[in-house]
Amino acid sequence: xxxxxxxxxxxxxxxxxxxxxxxxxxxxxxxxxxxxxxxxxxxxxxxxxxxxxxxxxxxxxxxxxxxxxxxxxxxxxxxxxxxxxxxxxxxxxxxxxxxxxxxxxxxxxxxxxxxxxxxxxxxxxxxxxxxxxxxxxxxxx
Amino acid sequence: xxxxxxxxxxxxxxxxxxxxxxxxxxxxxxxxxxxxxxxxxxxxxxxxxxxxxxxxxxxxxxxxxxxxxxxxxxxxxxxxxxxxxxxxxxxxxxxxxxxxxxxxxxxxxxxxxxxxxxxxxxxxxxxxxxxxxxxxxxxxxxxxxxxxxxxxxxxxxxxxxxxxxxxxxxxxxxxxxxxxxxxxxxxxxxxxxxxxxxxxxxxxxxxxxxxxxxxxxxxxxxxxxxxxxxxxxxxxxxxxxxxxxxxxxxxxxxxxxxxxxxxxxxxxxxxxxxxxxxxxxxxxxxxxxxxxxxxxxxxxxxxxxxxxxxxxxxxxxxxxxxxxxxxxxxxxxxxxxxxxxxxxxxxxxxxxxxxxxxxxxxxxxxxxxxxxxxxxxxxxxxxxxxxxxxxxxxxxxxxxxxxxxxxxxxxxxxxxxxxxxxxxxxxxxxxxxxxxxxxxxxxxxxxxxxxxxxxxxxxxxxxxxxxxxxxxxxxxxxxxxxxxxxxxxxxxxxxxxxxxxxxx
Numbered sequence: 070x071x072x073x074x075x076x077x078x079x080x081x082x083x084x085x086x087x088x089x090x091x092x093x094x095x096x097x098x099x100x101x102x103x104x105x106x107x108x109x110x111x112x113x114x115x116x117x118x119x120x121x122x123x124x125x126x127x128x129x130x131x132x133x134x135x136x137x138x139x140x141x142x143x144x145x146x147x148x149x150x151x152x153x154x155x156x157x158x159x160x161x162x163x164x165x166x167x168x169x170x171x172x173x174x175x176x177x178x179x180x181x182x183x184x185x186x187x188x189x190x191x192x193x194x195x196x197x198x199x200x201x202x203x204x205x206x207x208x209x210x
Numbered sequence: 211x212x213x214x215x216x217x218x219x220x221x222x223x224x225x226x227x228x229x230x231x232x233x234x235x236x237x238x239x240x241x242x243x244x245x246x247x248x249x250x251x252x253x254x255x256x257x258x259x260x261x262x263x264x265x266x267x268x269x270x271x272x273x274x275x276x277x278x279x280x281x282x283x284x285x286x287x288x289x290x291x292x293x294x295x296x297x298x299x300x301x302x303x304x305x306x307x308x309x310x311x312x313x314x315x316x317x318x319x320x321x322x323x324x325x326x327x328x329x330x331x332x333x334x335x336x337x338x339x340x341x342x343x344x345x346x347x348x349x350x351x352x353x354x355x356x357x358x359x360x361x362x363x364x365x366x367x368x369x370x371x372x373x374x375x376x377x378x379x380x381x382x383x384x385x386x387x388x389x390x391x392x393x394x395x396x397x398x399x400x401x402x403x404x405x406x407x408x409x410x411x412x413x414x415x416x417x418x419x420x421x422x423x424x425x426x427x428x429x430x431x432x433x434x435x436x437x438x439x440x441x442x443x444x445x446x447x448x449x450x451x452x453x454x455x456x457x458x459x460x461x462x463x464x465x466x467x468x469x470x471x472x473x474x475x476x477x478x479x480x481x482x483x484x485x486x487x488x489x490x491x492x493x494x495x496x497x498x499x500x501x502x503x504x505x506x507x508x509x510x511x512x513x514x515x516x517x518x519x520x521x522x523x524x525x526x527x528x529x530x531x532x533x534x535x536x537x538x539x540x541x542x543x544x545x546x547x548x549x550x551x552x553x554x555x556x557x558x559x560x561x562x563x564x565x566x567x568x569x570x571x572x573x574x575x576x577x578x579x580x581x582x583x584x585x586x587x588x589x590x591x592x593x594x595x596x597x598x599x600x601x602x603x604x605x606x607x608x609x610x611x612x613x614x615x616x617x618x619x620x621x622x623x624x625x626x627x628x629x630x631x632x633x634x635x636x637x638x639x640x641x642x643x644x645x646x647x648x649x650x651x652x653x654x655x656x657x658x659x660x661x662x663x664x665x666x667x668x669x670x671x672x673x674x675x676x677x678x679x680x681x682x683x684x685x686x687x688x689x690x691x692x693x694x695x696x697x698x699x700x701x702x703x704x705x706x707x708x709x710x711x712x713x714x
Contacts, residue, residue, distance in 0.1 A: 086444075087411075087484065090466025095418075095447060129468040129626075131450030132418055148380035148620075149566055149613070150602045153529035154557070177452060177570075177620065179419055180383040181222050182600065183251045183527060183534025192421040194225035 073111055075100065080115035090116065090126055094133055102137035140172040141210040144189040145203070147175045150182035159186060159203050166204040173207070213276065215240045216258035218305070220247035220390050221422040222383070227268060228255040234269035238276060246391025248305030249536030250292050253284070258305070263287040292552065297514065298538045299522050300498045301384075303392050310429055315394040321437060323503035327402045332362055335406040339499060342508040343520025348374055348455075348492030349568065349597040349693070351519075351586045354499070357489060360479040361407040364487035371403045371412035371441075372464065372483060372490045376448050376455040378417060379569025381528040381600030385493035387536055389416065389423035392497070393430035399496030401438040402503050403489050412443040413483070415460050418450055452624035456692045457490040459626055470626045471692045492598070494524060514540035519585045529566075529602035530556045546580040549603055560605040564709070566613075568597025570620050571697035573704035574610060595700065611712035614705040615643045621698040632695025635686040639702065642679045647714035650675050672714075679706070 070078075079096045083089035093112060097104050104112075104127045113123045127133045145163065147156055167173050181187040184196035188203060190210045198206065215235045217228050232242045235257075250256060253265035257275060263284045264275050274280035284290065287305070298304065307314035315321070327335045340355025361369060373396065377385040388396055400412045416424050427445045435442070451469045454460045458472035461483050482488025491499075498521065502508050511521040519541035525548065527534050532554030545565055549555065556562055564574045573594035575582070582588050589596050604613075618639035625632045645651050652669035656662065670678075683699035690696040706713060 088464055088466040091446065091449060091463065095449070125468050126466065129451065129470075130448075133449060149570060149616075150381045150528045150600075152613070152616070153602050153604045153608065155530075176419060176450075177624070178378060178380045178382075180377065180386040181225055182381045182383055182529065182602070183531065184222055184226065184254075185529075187225065189419070194221055194422075196222060196225040 072101070072107065076108060076111040077115060080112065090123075094127060094130075098133050102139075103135060104133045105135055105137075138172055140170060141190065142172045142174055143167065143207050143210050144174045144176040144179070146177070146179045146181070146185060146187045148177040148182075150178070151185035151187060154185040156186035159198065159200050162200045163203050163207055166207040171207050171210050212239055212241045213259065214243060216243045216245050217255060218247035218391075219244035219309070220254070220387060221420070222251055223247055223254040223256070224422070226254045226266075230269050231255045231257065231267050231272070234272040235276075238272050240276060243308060246304050246307060246309050247387060247536075248287065248293060249301065249387065250290060250533070251535040252533050256287075258287055261286055261288065263290065292533060292535065292537070295552070296538050297522050297540055299501050299511065300388070300395075300494060300524055301392070301536060301538050302501070303395070304387070304536070307392070309391050309393060309426055310433065312394070312433055319504060320394055321398060322505070323500040323507065324398050324401050324405070324438070326505060327405045327503050332406050332408065335402065335503060336362055338508040339406070339502060342502045342511040343515070343518070344495065344498055344502060344511065345519070345586065346492060347494035347498065347523070347598065349595070351596070354491065354495050357479055357491070358403060358406050360477070361409075361487045361489050364480050366487050368484075368486045369407055369409040370483040370486055370488040371400045371407070371409045372461065372488055373400055373412065373414040373493055373496055374455065374457060374460055374490055375414050375416040375420075375423070375493050376460060377420070377493070377598065378452040378455045379571070379598050379600055381566070381602040382526050382569055382598045383528070383600075384524040384526050384536060384598070386420055386423050388493050388497050389414075389420070390426050393426050394434055395497045395500045396493055397430060397434045397438060397443055398500040399498070400443055401441050402499050403491065403496060404438075404441040407487070407489055409489065410441065412441065413464055414443065414445050415448060415454070415464060416445060417448040417454075451626075453626045453692070453694055456694065459692070460490065461488065468626070470628045473691060516540075516542040516583060516585050517587055519587070523584065523596070523599050525584070526598075526600040527553045527603070528600060530558055530605045531603040532557050541583070541585050543584045544581050545575060545584075545601070548584070548601060549580065553603065556603060556605040558605045558607070560607065562603060563606040563608050564604045564610060564705075566602040566604070566701065567600075568595045569600050570617060571595070571693055571700060572597050573700040574613065574708065575704070576708040593700065593704065595697065609712055610705040610709035611643070611647060611714065614702045614713070615640055617698055617701040617705075618643060621694060625694060629689070629691040629695060631686045631689045632691070632698070635682055635690075635695065636698060639679065639682055639686075639698075642675055642682060643702075643713070645670070646672055646675045646679065649714060676706070
């Protein structure tokens with residue numbers, strides 16, 4: 070199946086929904102690892118919108134990326150509650166553990182605020198991280 | 211007979227290894243039930259064996275727990291002081307029921323509110339909600355009954371119930387615990403709202419950072435569908451934008467647009483989702499409605515609390531604190547009680563320096579202010595806000611100048627860009643705070659040219675920069691479209707006021 074066919078079928082799957090844009094973009098991001106220009110054009114055609122309108126939506130949200138990144142992603146919470154528990158002191162070591170192999174992303178809150186510092190890899194959450202703990206999470210990502 | 215072990219499947223418990231513990235108990239021959247969390251989050255994974263609790267259990271502790279020799283025994287769970295002192299109405303089922311069990315839900319008075327709402331009719335439902343004194347739990351504290359009544363009276367055949375589950379504030383996790391631990395109560399609350407206003411469709415807008423909550427809701431909705439029909443509920447997942455927790459930007463996001471804030475009026479109650487009358491309520495508001503609509507629920511709710519803050523508030527104790535977790539209590543508690551008596555002080559054992567109440571947009575409170583009662587009006591009078599009732603404790607190693615800068619940085623990163631005070635003010639705010647740290651700045655090359663002879667002859671002093679920050683904060687507070695730009699000055703100015711020594 071070509072990318073165009075696949076995106077058409079994703080759009081068709083959400084056709085019955087009111088305001089289907091975000092569910093469609095989530096599916097595209099999950100399947101292709103990004104929502105690139107070509108995808109934007111295809112979605113625009115399917116939803117009878119301009120490319121500018123679709124690009125405006127895609128570029129607004131942190132979850133949609135313009136190019137795929139094959140590296141594993143580790144999201145580290147650096148919001149207030151995790152700062153209060155010392156996440157900032159773990160960042161240097163985390164960066165060196167990640168190197169070029171793992172992509173580190175800052176997230177503002179995973180909802181584990183009494184048990185920070187916290188991190189997320191895929192749908193797996195980690196709490197009570199210290200320097201070694203976070204480095205280990207990154208190495209195993 | 212195999213013994214029954216109960217372990218939470220809340221996201222925090224799972225992050226602490228609850229799944230491996232559950233598997234180890236099953237391997238040891240026990241029957242495992244996955245329940246919601248009691249909210250004593252510092253103890254997770256907490257194991258409930260015949261009502262006796264074992265805290266922080268790891269797979270290697272399983273044998274000792276089962277034969278009664280474990281040193282992780284904490285006594286009867288019901289006798290834990292953290293739980294005993296609470297008044298759990300919205301979180302009455304926490305720790306006790308299986309989140310996706312319709313049987314457990316019905317056995318704990320589930321669906322009573324909805325059945326009664328259908329019997330007494332829309333007008334009486336709204337009257338009872340108003341009489342309970344319930345105010346929006348998302349942060350703004352708007353009376354829920356008035357909102358529902360506005361939507362009920364609004365013209366239009368198509369109406370919506372939108373649940374705001376975009377719980378982006380740091381230190382808040384009560385929405386997450388409700389969705390993961392008691393999803394049927396949220397669905398029941400939405401169905402009651404639908405009865406009250408005549409809505410056909412409901413959306414739960416959940417942030418993408420909550421994968422467990424999304425999964426639970428998606429499993430719960432089909433199970434509950436026949437019980438709430440013809441009303442329908444659908445889960446929609448956010449895409450990492452903090453500002454979508456603001457109700458009008460949430461509505462834009464649901465419609466498939468950029469999550470930009472809308473100017474009000476028109477109120478969403480009159481022209482909300484797709485231009486139709488819409489109830490937008492927080493998870494906890496809707497969940498509380500399920501309790502309030504039961505026989506006698508409204509009167510019970512209204513009898514609790516203080517002043518115009520009625521009922522109970524699920525307070526979330528977080529940050530550098532010994533006993534963090536969910537603490538539902540009537541309004542009126544002081545921060546001193548919450549931080550010291552209930553929370554046990556800092557986890558690091560160092561003195562408490564500051565407490566931020568209400569998430570990233572809430573003020574930093576100094577220990578001198580710890581006697582202010584937990585009440586919407588009392589907080590407003592102290593230039594602070596309750597918000598979604600998350601409290602973050604900081605010890606004396608915290609750098610409040612850095613936290614103030616972070617508040618501006620966060621606002622800059624998450625601003626939707628629609629209004630100027632927030633979009634530009636946040637970035638300028640970071641720069642001004644940096645200059646305060648640097649002690650002001652000298653005249654630049656342009657300012658020294660003869661053409662600029664009207665400029666002050668000296669550069670700016672630290673005091674000048676502080677005056678500039680104060681002015682900038684006033685502009686952001688008074689001229690921003692929504693709470694993101696409008697409330698960012700709270701953490702900034704409170705930090706500057708109480709800890710000026712942290713600003714260089």
